[in-house]
Amino acid sequence: xxxxxxxxxxxxxxxxxxxxxxxxxxxxxxxxxxxxxxxxxxxxxxxxxxxxxxxxxxxxxxxxxxxxxxxxxxxxxxxxxxxxxxxxxxxxxxxxxxxxxxxxxxxxxxxxxxxxxxxxxxxxxxxxxxxxxxxxxxxxxxxxxxxxxxxxxxxxxxxxxxxxxxxxxxxxxxxxxxxxxxxxxxxxxxxxxxxxxxxxxxxxxxxxxxxxxxxxxxxxxxxxxxxxxxxxxxxxxxxxxxxxxxxxxxxxxxxxxxxxxxxxxxxxxxxxxxxxxxxxxxxxxxxxxxxxxxxxxxxxxxxxxxxxxxxxxxxxxxxxxx
Amino acid sequence: xxxxxxxxxxxxxxxxxxxxxxxxxxxxxxxxxxxxxxxxxxxxxxxxxxxxxxxxxxxxxxxxxxxxxxxxxxxxxxxxxxxxxxxxxxxxxxxxxxxxxxxxxxxxxxxxxxxxxxxxxxxxxxxxxxxxxxxxxxxxxxxxxxxxxxxxxxxxxxxxxxxxxxxxxxxxxxxxxxxxxxxxxxxxxxxxxxxxxxxxxxxxxxxxxxxxxxxxxxxxxxxxxxxxxxxxxxxxxxxxxxxxxxxxxxxxxxxxxxxx
Numbered sequence: 001x002x003x004x005x006x007x008x009x010x011x012x013x014x015x016x017x018x019x020x021x022x023x024x025x026x027x028x029x030x031x032x033x034x035x036x037x038x039x040x041x042x043x044x045x046x047x048x049x050x051x052x053x054x055x056x057x058x059x060x061x062x063x064x065x066x067x068x069x070x071x072x073x074x075x076x077x078x079x080x081x082x083x084x085x086x087x088x089x090x091x092x093x094x095x096x097x098x099x100x101x102x103x104x105x106x107x108x109x110x111x112x113x114x115x116x117x118x119x120x121x122x123x124x125x126x127x128x129x130x131x132x133x134x135x136x137x138x139x140x141x142x143x144x145x146x147x148x149x150x151x152x153x154x155x156x157x158x159x160x161x162x163x164x165x166x167x168x169x170x171x172x173x174x175x176x177x178x179x180x181x182x183x184x185x186x187x188x189x190x191x192x193x194x195x196x197x198x199x200x201x202x203x204x205x206x207x208x209x210x211x212x213x214x215x216x217x218x219x220x221x222x223x224x225x226x227x228x229x230x231x232x233x234x235x236x237x238x239x240x241x242x243x244x245x246x247x248x249x250x251x252x253x254x255x256x257x258x259x260x261x262x263x264x265x266x267x268x269x270x271x272x273x274x275x276x277x278x279x280x281x282x283x284x285x286x287x288x289x290x291x292x293x294x295x296x297x298x299x300x301x302x303x304x305x306x307x308x309x310x311x312x313x314x315x316x317x318x319x320x321x322x
Numbered sequence: 323x324x325x326x327x328x329x330x331x332x333x334x335x336x337x338x339x340x341x342x343x344x345x346x347x348x349x350x351x352x353x354x355x356x357x358x359x360x361x362x363x364x365x366x367x368x369x370x371x372x373x374x375x376x377x378x379x380x381x382x383x384x385x386x387x388x389x390x391x392x393x394x395x396x397x398x399x400x401x402x403x404x405x406x407x408x409x410x411x412x413x414x415x416x417x418x419x420x421x422x423x424x425x426x427x428x429x430x431x432x433x434x435x436x437x438x439x440x441x442x443x444x445x446x447x448x449x450x451x452x453x454x455x456x457x458x459x460x461x462x463x464x465x466x467x468x469x470x471x472x473x474x475x476x477x478x479x480x481x482x483x484x485x486x487x488x489x490x491x492x493x494x495x496x497x498x499x500x501x502x503x504x505x506x507x508x509x510x511x512x513x514x515x516x517x518x519x520x521x522x523x524x525x526x527x528x529x530x531x532x533x534x535x536x537x538x539x540x541x542x543x544x545x546x547x548x549x550x551x552x553x554x555x556x557x558x559x560x561x562x563x564x565x566x567x568x569x570x571x572x573x574x575x576x577x578x579x580x581x582x
Contacts, residue, residue, distance in 0.1 A: 048381060048412060049398040074412060075398065075459060096459035100395040101358055102579055105456055113454040120454065122443060124462040125380055126420070129413025145420050146466040149503035150439075150491040152458055155448050171504045200400055201381050202411045258400045319400050 005159055006140045007179045015213050021240040025192040030060040030297060033216050033244040037066055037182050043089070044132070044180035044212060045073040046205040050100060050263045052198070053079050053255040054186040056248040056297050057218050062086040063291060072178060074128050074204050076120075077255065078271060081108035082291065084118045085283040091118065093178075095125040103272040107279035124152055127175045129204050134177035135211030143172040183212035185237065186251050188260060190219040191227070194242025197234040200258030200319070206236050214243035218251045220260055250301055250309060261316035266308050333563050335475060335516035336581040337571050338535065340366060341563045343428070343473040343514040347372055351425040354378045354418075354464050357397045358580045359473045360428040361388065362571065369570055376407075378424065380460040382415045384408040390573045393580060416460055419467040426511070427464035431474040433485050436529050436549045438492025438510030438522055440465065440472065441485035448487055458489045465490035468508040476515035481547040493527035500527075518543045519560065523552055533558040 034057075037043060043061075047053045058079050061069075069089035071080075076097040083089040085108055097120050098106040112118035123131070130142040143163060147153035153160060153173060161174040185205050190196040196217055198205065209215050215237065222245065228235055251257070254267035274282035294300040301309060333341075336359060344363035347353055349372035355364045361379075365388045368375045376385045381398035385407035388394070394401035403409055418424055432455060433441040442461060446452035464470070470492070474480060492510035494500045500509055509527075513520040519533040530552035531543055536559060544551055575581050 049396040051381070051398050051400070075396070094457070096457045098456035102395050105453075109456075110454050114451060116450075120457070122457045124458050124466075125460040126413065126416035126463040129411070129416060133413060145505075146463040148466065149494055149500065149505045150462055150466070150488040151448065152443070152462045152489055173504075200403060201383070201398065201409055203382065203398070204411060204413055206411060207413065256399055258403075262401075263395060263399065316400070319403070 006176045009138070009140070012138065012179060019214070023193050023239060026194055026242060026245045027192045027222065028244050028246060030056060030246055030248065031064070033057065033246050034060045034064040034066065036214065036216060036244055037061055037069070039066055040068045041181040042070045042072065044178070044183045044208045045071060045079065046183065046185035046203065046208055047252070047255070048073075048201070048203040049075045049077050050255040051201055051203070052186050052205075052257055053077070053252050054184040054218050055079060055253060055255055056251040057184045057186070057216060057246070058082065058088070059291055059297070059300065062088050062287070072128070072180065074125060078268070081106055081275065081283055082287065084108060084112040086287055086291070091121065093121045093123065095123055095128050099268065099272055103268070104276070107275050108283045111279040122152060123147070123156065123175070129207065131175050131178035132204050132207040132211045134175070135179040136207045140177050141174040142177070144175055145172060147175070148173050178211060180208065180212045183208045183215045184218075185209060185215055186218045186257065187237070188220050188257065189223045190217055190245055191223055191225045191239075192245060193225060194237070194239040194245050195225070195228045195235050196237035196242070197228065197231070198236050202236065209237045209241045212241070215241045216244045216246070217242050218246045218248045220249055220251060220257060222247045248297060253301065253304055253309070253312070256316065259316060259319050261309070261312040264304060264308055264312045267304055333568055334581055337568060338516050338563060339473050339475070339514055340571060340581065341567045342519060342535065342560055343471060344370070346471055346512055346514065347375060347426065350374045352376045352378065352423055354380075354424045354427045354468065355397070356429040356459075356461070357394065358430050360430060361393070361397065362575060362580050363473060364428060365574055366567065366570055370567060378415055378418065380412055380416060382410040382412045384410065384415065388574070391576050393575055416463050419463055422507070424468045427468045427470045427508075429461055429464060429470070429472055429490070431472045431480070433480050433482055434472065434474065434513065435482055435485045435492070437494060437496050437527055438470075438472070438513065438529060439485050439488045439494065440490040440492065441487045443489045444487045446486060461490040465492065465510070466505055466508065469511045470508065471512045471514065472510065473514045476517040476543065476546050478546050478548050481549065483549045493522060496527040497525070517546060520551070528552050530554055531557065533560050535560050536562045
């Protein structure tokens with residue numbers, strides 16, 4: 001996001017007021033949804049680490065040759081590598097960035113950050129969450145009690161403000177609201193209007209949806225509005241925040257989708273091996289084979305392999321089988 | 323733990339650290355655990371002596387019982403939620419630290435200094451790092467807001483006079499500097515390595531060796547540390563890993579995902 005650190009409140013209100021917030025169908029393809037993201041947008045990504053990553057949507061944006069995005073996420077995994085290496089984004093705002101501790105530090109992240117080719121702006125995990133929450137609450141900042149006294153706060157000095165509580169006089173840190181231009185979220189089910197139900201770990205998805213100017217929703221399956229209305233207490237994201245609904249089975253692969261499939265470890269191991277050997281060539285090979293190469297998402301899944309997907313699905317469903 | 327349990331002398335450094343760190347927890351506590359050794363040590367404690375230990379994971383999980391052989395790749399996947407009491411949005415589980423519900427935070431560390439400050443962000447200067455590390459995750463929040471146990475390998479390159487970057491604040495510059503700089507609660511309590519258990523002097527907040535693992539000398543600990551360690555007046559020796567503990571650890575992590 002270029003310009004001011006915090007979006008002006010009246011602008012935020014005008015943006016919402018200008019949107020058609022009626023109950024309307026928004027089902028479209030990945031390609032069509034990619035058109036809703038503009039070069040240079042601030043795009044927030046839902047899920048966390050290897051969970052409910054909207055991978056198909058990110059994959060689609062890379063194929064659409066979008067560029068110059070600023071991307072934020074609670075914790076960033078392999079999707080961050082792909083965002084840097086493809087040129088989709090040059091700045092990632094996050095609390096942690098690597099594939100996952102069992103695979104070591106991301107060589108692709110290291111290459112881009114250490115060579116100055118891209119930026120990884122580090123915030124504490126809670127501060128990331130409270131920035132989205134402030135954005136979702138329509139207030140310009142949130143006071144926090146972490147990031148104080150340490151270098152994590154010091155290197156963000158241009159973006160945070162020490163503040164004194166107006167009631168108690170104690171020292172707190174104000175972190176700025178984050179109102180993304182677009183939120184990419186992946187859920188287990190949603191209706192054609194964008195009422196989204198998500199199972200298991202929610203991470204920061206609800207706050208991100210409320211904070212964003214618009215939400216692009218990918219979903220394992222589209223269900224009827226009647227089905228949503230039978231269990232409205234399971235609906236976590238209201239339809240009027242959503243601008244696009246795309247049905248994408250295995251839309252988080254090779255990451256997991258709670259209760260549906262576990263991470264696809266065979267793919268993650270292969271990716272780690274490719275990039276450990278050669279961060280530049282390895283990620284290029286992966287992008288060519290797995291992102292640019294396949295005809296469509298089904299083609300990508302075919303590359304992942306049927307047996308691998310079935311194994312991941314069996315493991316994913318175990319959660320309901322104790 | 324039974325006193326006469328048979329002991330095994332064959333274990334990896336990671337297994338030793340996990341066992342020794344897990345023993346520092348108390349039944350009934352609420353512990354905020356990071357992935358890797360902390361998750362394993364807390365789960366081990368749950369099974370050996372602390373069935374009422376409540377584990378929190380930053381993915382939003384309250385009170386899980388991790389299934390043996392199904393360790394999660396981070397604290398943000400469905401494997402973290404097995405038999406949990408509740409899942410919350412991650413922001414809200416982190417806010418439990420700020421509200422004061424957490425007894426102890428439990429993490430690993432890449433680099434630590436005399437005052438227990440941890441670095442997991444940059445080797446070299448932050449604006450031009452020699453190595454960009456993965457970053458804080460919840461580490462800064464946990465260590466800013468609660469008492470901490472850190473589990474790590476004891477190597478000179480990891481135990482340095484001054485960390486390149488304070489990702490997770492310990493006692494900052496010692497004495498009362500932590501409080502003065504705006505962190506009135508929490509602080510580094512114990513550091514557990516494959517050589518020893520360390521605490522911090524109540525006044526100066528310098529790292530102090532409290533107990534040596536069996537067969538380890540104070541000199542050996544000092545030789546593997548990049549600054550001068552304090553030595554407790556009554557230096558004790560830890561009880562070696564028991565067969566039951568080792569068996570459980572291997573049952574939890576048969577693939578040696580965390581304990582290689």
